[in-house]
Amino acid sequence: MRLRFTKMHGLGNDFIVIDAISQRPNLSPETIRSLSDRRFGIGCDQVLVVDYPTNPEVDFRYRIFNADGSEVENCGNGARCFAKFVRERKLTGKSSISVETSTGIMVLKVNDSGEIRVDMGEPEFTPANIPFIADATASSYAIEVDNQCYNIGAASMGNPHAVLVVEDVETAPVLTLGPKIENHPAFPNRVNVGFMSVVSRTEVNLRVFERGVGETLACGTGACAAVACGIQQGILDSTVTVHLPGGDLTIHWEGPNHALFMTGPATSVFHGQVRI
Numbered sequence: 001m002r003l004r005f006t007k008m009h010g011l012g013n014d015f016i017v018i019d020a021i022s023q024r025p026n027l028s029p030e031t032i033r034s035l036s037d038r039r040f041g042i043g044c045d046q047v048l049v050v051d052y053p054t055n056p057e058v059d060f061r062y063r064i065f066n067a068d069g070s071e072v073e074n075c076g077n078g079a080r081c082f083a084k085f086v087r088e089r090k091l092t093g094k095s096s097i098s099v100e101t102s103t104g105i106m107v108l109k110v111n112d113s114g115e116i117r118v119d120m121g122e123p124e125f126t127p128a129n130i131p132f133i134a135d136a137t138a139s140s141y142a143i144e145v146d147n148q149c150y151n152i153g154a155a156s157m158g159n160p161h162a163v164l165v166v167e168d169v170e171t172a173p174v175l176t177l178g179p180k181i182e183n184h185p186a187f188p189n190r191v192n193v194g195f196m197s198v199v200s201r202t203e204v205n206l207r208v209f210e211r212g213v214g215e216t217l218a219c220g221t222g223a224c225a226a227v228a229c230g231i232q233q234g235i236l237d238s239t240v241t242v243h244l245p246g247g248d249l250t251i252h253w254e255g256p257n258h259a260l261f262m263t264g265p266a267t268s269v270f271h272g273q274v275r276i
């Protein structure tokens, strides 16, 4: 079939966005990998599939697939691009949009500036719910990689994240240590790995080695998890600017029993059609 898509990005974390409401594609993991391939396909970090909701109280459902074909629970940059997409494609005229993912419901608010504020829900720190194998919940854990010990924070934003505090993100071992932690046995579903340097209590630098993709120019849930872990560790305040290689996100979290909010841009690059 001929499939219409829109190429989008959130701070350089790029997506193929597919309207599965007016089209009913059958997207196998092989098709996802083929579309995501930067040489033989369109190329992207993730494929986002916009569909009807299963809950009639919710506006849409959207599914998220990493470039390796794995379906995942959440995508922060993708949520902002989803909101822009459904309005651009006239699938809704709302500026406050509810959407269900495989792990819950998010509410997205399109601001007058065009930026999108996402209610990401409450960060999850209970190891079993991340999932992460640990004896008890803590603000940091010691894990061993190649006989060396590393301190990490661990949290879920619907998807699992490990966060390391480093001196300088430019010299952090993102491409060597990232994949080893991504596949560490303490994370049964693998994990996204953030490398965060603290500029001040309201400003951090962050690079993320994403599960199923590798390093991306930005990771929205990674920025949320990094700030949440930093707040849990007492090193960050409740509103933080996160500088990622692709640009900045603003994260706000008042602490336990509160939702965390992420605000940032979304960009459409081009529309196209592809035969699958």
Ligand SMILES: N[C@H](CCC[C@H](N)C(=O)O)C(=O)O
Binding pocket: 013, 045, 046, 066, 072, 073, 074, 075, 076, 077, 078, 159, 160, 192, 210, 211, 212, 213, 216, 218, 219, 220, 221, 222
């Ligand atoms: N690689 C992630 C999914 C995409 C997350 C990221 N692109 C974001 O903006 O949150 C995972 O396997 O959980």
